[in-house]
Amino acid sequence: MNSENVKPNDPEQAKNWQTLYQKSCQQTSVPPQLKQQIIRNLQKKKTAQKNIKPWLALAASFVVAVLMLQVYQSKPMFQQIQPQVELIELELLQEITETQNKPEFIVNIEKRLANYQQQQIAINNAFKNQMLRLQSSYLNKPDALLYARYAVLKQENEQLILSLCDNKTLQVLKSSGLNKKAQKSWLNRLQPYQTVQILLSDAGQIAGILPSQIKNCS
Amino acid sequence: MIISNGLKLWLNATVSKSKDWMNLYTHSGDSKYLEPLIQQFNPILFKYLRHQISEQDAADICQKTWLKIIEKRHLYKEQTQFKAWLFNIARNLMIDELRRQKKYLDCDTTEISITTHHDVEDTQVNAFRAALAKISFEQKEALTLQFEGFSLEQIANITQTEIETVKSRLRYAKKHLSKLLPEEHS
Structure with missing residues (x-):
């Protein structure tokens, strides 16, 4: 057949080829066991899928549990509150008397706890005193910006009078420069004839008045 | 009782009329609906594949195709022709297999097709198969899909190409086949 005679779009030829293809298909034998093999494979796959489901669920729940544990360990949900010594309200301790009904280890724990609390109170008081001493020594330095x-x-005719204890000589300082509101505020907090510590600025002005640790000027 | 039996008969008639077993399978997941499909389409698929690849490979691809249908049943669309979808899946698996065997777009496939057709006695059919085996894979694929009754659009979908490409492949396939087949056979 010459190439010039080729008619690719010849419908009759195409029909002829299609018939040949159909004949070819008819003469092609399908392996008889193929259908059964396919159905068996499908059933196997279905069974495998059924069996795998509970395992998948179990594995998934295990993974979730592990992840949650890791998250919990890495970032605690509730941060532990660190007690701050200065915020603790100091209270008088009560003696533990009712020990009859308590187990021994609880009694021991309570005793140790009471002991620790006592130690804590003592340390806290010592710290406070030390702080006051340091404050006092700083304020009494002549070169301090703020000195005491x-x-x-004293109070005379609604006037606040402060007698300074300086080198055992009394000096009267009339606080006429202070406004009345400030005077009233201080008087509410201080008792008349109370020894106080006056805080003075470097310019000699009264910056504040604190209750003093010493009882009197002498 | 009579009403329920009547309803069952009506439902069965509707289902058998629509023959859309794949829809039933997609919605129910019950493999009993696949059996009529296997019965109907597996021989057609196998015979089509036998024109492209060896008997053993064709059988393997058939099995893999039905397994793939289970996996991808959620992707089946009701408006799609089942046969076209089946051939599309089978074609992809065949290409994968040929690539694995390094025979894709290779002349070795022609040899497989020729040498494995022992059962054919008809010389005309034999000559047709021999000629078909000699044309390129893509041209043979387009031509056999057309012989299977697929439209140009469906062939383009199955082979994942443009319609114009399909047309071109068909034209060349027919041209080559005309050259290869003696006058008396074609």
Whole structure:
């Protein structure tokens, strides 16, 4: 057959080829066991899928549990509150008397706890005293920007009078420069004839008045 | 009782009329609906594949195709012709297999097709098969899909090409086949 005679779009030829293809298909034998093999494979796959489901669920729940545990360990949900010594309200301790009904280890724990609390109170008081001493020594330094002087507080004719204890000589300081509101506020907090510590600025102005640790000027 | 039997008969008639077993299988997942499909389409698929690859490979691809249908049943669309979808899946698996065997777009496939057709006595058919085996894989694929009754659009979908490419492949396939087949056979 010459190439010039080729008619690719010849419908009759195409029909002829299609018939030949169908004949070819008819003469092609399908392996008789193929259908059964396919059905068997499908059933196997279905069974495998059924069997795998509970395992998948179990594995998934295990993975979730592990992940949750890791998250919990790496980032605790509730941060532990660190107690701050200065915020603890100090209270008088009560003696543990009712020990009859408590187990021994609880009694021991309570005793140790009471002991620790006592130690804590003692340490806290010592710390406070130390702080006051340091504050006092700093304020009494002549070159401090803010310095303190001990004085006795008096009130005359609604006037605040402070007698300074300086080198055992009394000096009267009339606080006429202070406004009345401030005076009233201080008087509410301080008792008359109370020894106080006056805080003075480097310019000699009263910056504040604190209750003093010493009882009197002498 | 009479009403329920009547309803069952009506339902069965509707189902058998629609013959859309794949829809039933997709919605129920019950493999009993696949059996009529296997019965109907597996021989057609196998015979089509036998024109492309060896008997053993064709049988393997058939099995893999039905397993794939189970896996991809959620992708089946009701408006799709089942046969076209089946051939599309089978074609992809065949290409994968040929690539694995390094025979894709290779002349070795022609040899497989020729040498394994022992059962054919008809010389005309034999000559047709021999000629078909000699044309390129893509042209043979387009031509046999057309012989299977697929439209140009369906062939383009199955082979994942453009319609124009399909047309071109068909034209060349027919041209080559005309050259290869003696006058008396074609």
